Structure formats: C-alpha cells, structure tokens
Amino acid sequence: MTALRAALEVISLVAFGYFTALSAIYLVFTALAWRAVRRYRRARSYSAVEEAFASPLTPPVSVLLPAFNEEAGIVESVRSLLGLRYPEFEVIVVNDGSLDRTLARLAEAFDLVPARKALRTILPCARVRATYASRRHPELWVIDKENGGKPDALNCGIGAARYPYFCAVDADAMLEEDALLRVAKPILDDPGLVAAAGGIVRIANGCRVEHGRVTEVRLPRSRLAVFQVVEYFRAFLVGRIGWSGMRSLLIISGAFGLFRRNLVEAVGGYARGTVGEDVELVLRLHRYLRERGEAYRIEFVPDPVAWTEAPEDVATLSRQRRRWQRGLGEALWLHRRVAFNPRYGLLGTLAVPYFLVFELVGPVVELVGYPAVVASAALGTLSVKFFAAFFVTAILVGVFLSISALLLEEYNFRRYGDDGDAARMVAAAIGENLGYRQLVTVWRVLGLVDLARRRRGWGEMRRQGLGYTPAGGASKGR
C-alpha cells in the first residue's frame, strides 16, 4: 500500500509540475503573440499590397493542389485559385489516382485537353498517366497520376512547377483573394533570406460560400465545430506567432504554405509514406539550412487565410487528431537529433524539446495524471481541499487562455461580425475546457498508440467529397 501511495505521489507531483510549466509557457506565448499581432496589424496599414499586385518584380508562384477523391469541391477550389490576385502564377492540380469523378469534373469545367508536359524527375513520385491543359485558362495544368499519397502528389506537382516558388494548398481549402500576395510579403521584403512562409487556417463550416469564396463569415451550427474554431485561434494566433518570432516555426500547415522550390528539391521534397509530411518538411528545411550555417527565415503570416472544412462528427474528428499526433510523432522521431542540441539554436534547445515534451508526450502525462491525482485525493495523500482548488485553477487557466486567444482575434481581425456568434465563441472558449480538450487528449494518446503500432494509411474520411484533406498533417490544429 505504501508503495502505491509513493507511486501516486510521484505521479501527482509530475502532473502538477507538468501542468504548471505548460500554463506558464502558454501565458508567455499569449503575451508574445499580443505584441507580434499588434505589430503585424499596424504594419498592415502600410503594406503595399496594391503595388505588389501590379509589379512585374513580384516573383511568380506555382500553386499546387493535390487531390484525391475530391469530386464534390474540386471545381470550386480550382476556380477560387484561378481568381487569386497575384501578378503571375500557375495552378497545377495533381489528381492522385482518385477513384471518383475528380478528373472528369475538372475536364468539363475547364475545358481540358490532353497535352504532354515535361516533368522534372528530381523528386521521386508515382507514375504519371497523363497531363492536361485548359482551353480557357492558359495558367492551369492538371496532372493525372497513379495513387501515391499526398506527399507523393506534391512531389509530382513540384516536378511540374515552372516558377521559383510554390504554394501547396489543400484541395478543400479556399484561399482569400489576397492570400497569396500577403503570404508572399516576407519574400518580397527579403527574397534572399526567406525559405518558406505559412498562412493561417480558419474553419469554413457555417460560413457562406459562393463560387469558391467565403462571402460571409459565420460560426458553424455544430458545437463540435465551434470548439475547433476557438481551438484554431489558440493554435494559430498564439502558438505559431510565438514560434515564428523565435525563428523556430516548426509547422507550416499543409493546407497553405509557400516554399522556395530549389530548397525543397535540395532537401529531397516531401517524405513519401508519412502522414506528417508538412511538419517533417519544415523540420528538414530547418536542419538543412542550419547545418550549412546559412541565414534564413521561415515565417508565419497571421492574416492570409485559407478556409477549410472541419469534421463535425466525433468519429472523423478523432481519426483526424490521431493522425495529426501520429504525424507529429513520425516527424519528431525522424529528427530526434535536433532535440536538446544547441547547434540548432532555439530550434534545438526550445522548440523541438517543447513539442516532444508537451505536444507529443504531454497527453500521456495528462491521461495518467488525472486519475493519479484523483486517487491521491481519495486515499488522503493529498488534501481534498487542495485538490479541489487546484482542479478549479487548472480549468480556469484553460478558460483564461482560450478567452485571451479569442480577444486577440477580436481586437486584431474581427472576422466574425455577428454579435450572436461572438457570444457563442465566448461560451465555447469556456466550454471547450470542460470536456472537449480532455477528449482531444485521449485521441492524441490513441494517436501515439497508432504510432507505436506503425499503423499506416489515412483512415477513412466520412465527409462528403473530402479526400485526404484533413491530412494537413499534424498541422492544422497544433
């Protein structure tokens, strides 16, 4: 019995320590994010977007859209991409062996005709069956290849890309009109230095969409989706901005990221057969550049928006989160040498260790910690009063962090105009700490179990028309 008590005590202490550290880190990040977002918002009032749009000096970009079983939304997505405000760009759709009518839909909508295309073979990818050009849009190409997974499709797209930068976009993502110009801003400012830039992902559920554009921003009806809206504020506005400021951004969402093509080619492209290919690529770029001692930047830009659809049922959401966790685990495992290695600067001493301890292993600590603390209190090792006070405080920290992320959004972007929506977001910011977050923790632990078992594949998608889109890797949320 005493051994059990001792063990419980140790676990409880670890859990308390973990929790206190995590709260402190988040508070610091929230403060950093406020500063950075405010600076960014001010800078927006004097950023020359119109000039960049009209300038022949703005570097051209190849937009890559990998698609697998996307017949429901593919035409709208491509149309929204073709309507981007950007001086010179091409759109390359890679049909990754879809089993549905993705290709046929594209052919009808854009008047495609077979046209041979020269493809670079620097990066490996599955066999290309045919390539198509559009009679109506000279800047559109469609590549039909055998199925090989999203990273494989992206590699193929890179091989077809004509321009020095490429922008990877999820097939269900709807970019705002100026999104490409804004995400390219760091490159315009510092072309030699910037290796990659990522934008923000927001949830399109509930919004009014016309012709591939979000025309009115509204909250979704489903409570589960509203929780995710608030969760994304925390992840993007607080998390990414903080890391970007420390030059240690690990995640550029697979749904929307801009990269220098020759660099990605030099590091070998996307890792085939992984589910966390977006995190993995960014980590590899960091490593490559730091090992060569090159000065570089990988930046997060908080206002170019890609709107994507979030799962609204528990089963799909759980699969998505398990996959993200597994992807993060894969990527960190591949690059475990970076962790705690001062040679990689803040990336090695802070960012990667943080992700290892708090994002990867953290959910396990939480899951073991909760019952241990409860048991300690029940056995009297811990005063019940203290336990209760701590428990309440823990929830309050979560609530405070969610609300401050919401406030950050509200003060700087205010995308949600409806007052009822604002009230619902406040409710969700409080509510997500009473169950939703804990549920996510469980899924993330299951993701680790999957990783241990090396389960492969995407898991089946339940949403209509959506192929492997939620595979923004470990990326969209965390």
Add this chain to the structure above:
Amino acid sequence: MSVAMATNGTPLVLVADDDPDILTLVGFRLERAGYEVLPARDGEEALALALERQPDLAILDVMMPKLDGYEVTQRLRDDPATSGMPVILLTARVQEADITRGFEAGADDYIKKPFSPQELRARVQAILGRR
C-alpha cells in the same frame, strides 16, 4: 454622331468591378459626362445585365469574382446579340501577356489602373462616337 441610343436617348454604359470604389469613381465621371451607368459587382451579373439591357458599351474589370473580364468579353463576343458591343477592359494587370489576352478575347481597348477619369471619358466618347 450616330450613337446607338438606349431607350431614353442617353447612351447606356455597363461598368463591372468588384471594387465599389471603382464603381463610384467611374460611375460618377460617366454620369457627369451624360451617360446612363449600369453597375455590376461581378462577372456573372455583368453578363446577365449585358444580355438583358443591351448597353452601348461595357467597361469590365479583369479580376472579378465568378467570371473574369476575359471570360465575360469572350462570351459577349460568342453571343450574336452582343457580339458587336464595344468592350473596354479596366485592369491593374499590365504584363504584356495579360494585355494580349484581353485583345485576343475580343476587347476593343484597355485602360490601366490606376486610371485618369478624363482619359476614360475621352476613350468612351471616342468609341461611342465612332459607331
């Protein structure tokens, strides 16, 4: 001057742009010059209005939601009812390829954004006067 007349005698000009500022500025200038102005906010609306109201001239933005200016021009040309309607493209895209593409789609003229209202009026008068 043999200007094709709209129903009430003043020439009717369709102006399509998703930027309300442009609609205001172009609209104001043309109304002052004695034209009737028909505003449209996107390509589909522009096309529908062009077919329905048969304006004497269409001024189209290139980058519009739903249908872009090239596509609207092309469809106006393809439809016998509107194939003769003069089209001016109003565009911030001034790369050589963009301009060529506009003329290939069947535009009669293009005006670069930012634009001079005086010049715009002069070009409109020139085109309407020619016919």
Add this chain to the structure above:
Amino acid sequence: MTLDAVVWTALVLTAAGSLSVYLLAVRRLYLMRSDRRYSAGGERLATLAAALAAGDLEPANDPAQAELELLAELLARYSRQLTGEARSNIAAFFERHGLIARELAHLGHRRPWRRARAAFLLGDMCSQQAVEPLLRALDDPSRDVRSAAARSLGRLGSGRAVEPLVRALVEQRVPRAVGGHALLTLGSEALGPLRPLILDTEAVVRATAVELVGLLGDANDAGLLTDRLRDSAAEVRAKAARALGRLGAEEATMALREALGDRIGFVRANAAIALGLVGDRASAPALLEMARSDEFDPAHAAARALSRLYPELLWSAARDSTSGPHLAEAADLTAVAR
C-alpha cells in the same frame, strides 16, 4: 505550492477572464455604433468624395469637421485608383484641411510604426509638399518607414525622387520589389540615373539596373545591355538577355545567339526566351537542338521560344518520338491555344 497560492491564482484568473469578456462586449458595442454611423452617411460621402476628386466642388462646400476624417479616408483610398488631374484635386483637399501638415509631423514620431504609417498615407494624399520629407525618410532607421517612403515617392511621381530612390535600392535600404516598383511608376524619368548603374562595380547593382532598364527603356538602350551579355556575373547576363527580349532589340540578335552557348543554364534559358521575343527565326535550328538536349529549364525555354518563332518547325520536330518532352509540350500547347 500552498493552498493560498492556488486560491489566489484562481481568483486572479477569474478576474482577468471576466475583464476580457467585458472588454470584448464593450468593444463590440462601440464598433457597432461607429459602423452604423459610417454606413448611414456612406453613399452620400462616397459621391461627395468622387465629386471632390473630379474637381466639381467648390472648397466652400467642404464638409463639416465630423465628416472630415471619413472623407479623408475615402479620398486617400480613391487616390490609389486615380491618375492625372484628379490627384491634384485630392492633394488640394488634404492641404486645405491641414492633414498634410499633420502627417508630416508624424514622420518625426518616436514610434516607427507611426512614422511608417505617415509615410504611407502621404503617398495617398497626393501632395508634392511631402516629397522632400519623404526623401529624408528614405534614410530612416526603420526598414518599414524606408519602404513606405519609397512606395509613396513612387505614387507622388516626382522626378526629384528618382536618384535617391535608385541609391536606396542599390544600397538595399528598401526592398527590391518596393523600390523597383516605385521607379517603374516614375516611368522613363528614372532611366537617366539608372543607366550608369549598368556598369557599376557590384554585380547586384548591375543586375537590378539592367532589369529596370529592360522594363522602362527603349531600343536606344540595346547597345549598353548587349555588352552585359558578357558580364562576369551570371545573374547580370541572364537579366540582360531578358531585358533585350522585352525591348525587342533586333540588333542584339547575334549576341543573344551567342548567349545560347553560355556556361550557366538560366542564362541560356533567358537568351532563348529573348530570341523568341525578338523574333529571330534564324536561331530556330539552335533552339531546336537546345530543346532536344539541354538541361530542363533552358530546354523548356527553347521549346517555348520556338513555338513563338516557328510553329511549323516545332510541329514537325515534335512528331519525332525521340524529340523529348519539351518540344512535345510546346507543340501540344500551341494546339490547345488555337
């Protein structure tokens, strides 16, 4: 950790959370009101602003102070869409109401973002009074201020800005895209100070100058640019080829054909594109060979150039199955375009 500390933390968090929600609600209410006020007068003000820009209004008809800020905002926005006389009308409005003076004062503000915003706004206010202060702002310690100043100087279209802008660009005090674009808006006036830089000692400077002269210049610049096809820096050679293509410089044909044999792939690619633009049909056999056997980018460029120059030759070559992917792509594309 004591119980008291935990309880205090909880209390502080509750207070902070409640305060945040309160702030959020108050701000919403405030914004709702100002939105309503704005949309009520919106259309009338827009017409008023358009009339002001057109010079159709007497100064006596200027609006009351309350509406001044909204009107100023509209006019600043409109100025981005307008050139010519309308801009002088807008400038007169801003000068009349002391708004230029206000922003000029902000150019000396201690916070960089205030200075940057002032520098940006002055470009939209169209007043020539801002030129000198903005020229000084090109030396501001903050890059954002320098960048905004460069952008605004381009908008104001003053010839005096050309040389300082070129210098700022060359010394990399302003981003290339911004500084370059400002010079492009200033038009051919910028050519004078740019031309000598084609022979600068630094390769980056030569490359930038060559590119801009290619975008702004005319056939008279062909000679100077042709010499740069033999520059020691590949970047300069490539930009020179590109520029000659843009200018359609026929006298550069021989030198461009020679550049097809350059050691560096992207120079060859640019030379091929340029020959396509210049319209040199005699270089077709060389381009054909390049499209068949060169590295990816130059081969691709050569095939595209060929489709411009000599489609019949391209088609017959592409029928041969050993001609490679680039000729096939170019040939298929010409068929799609028809």
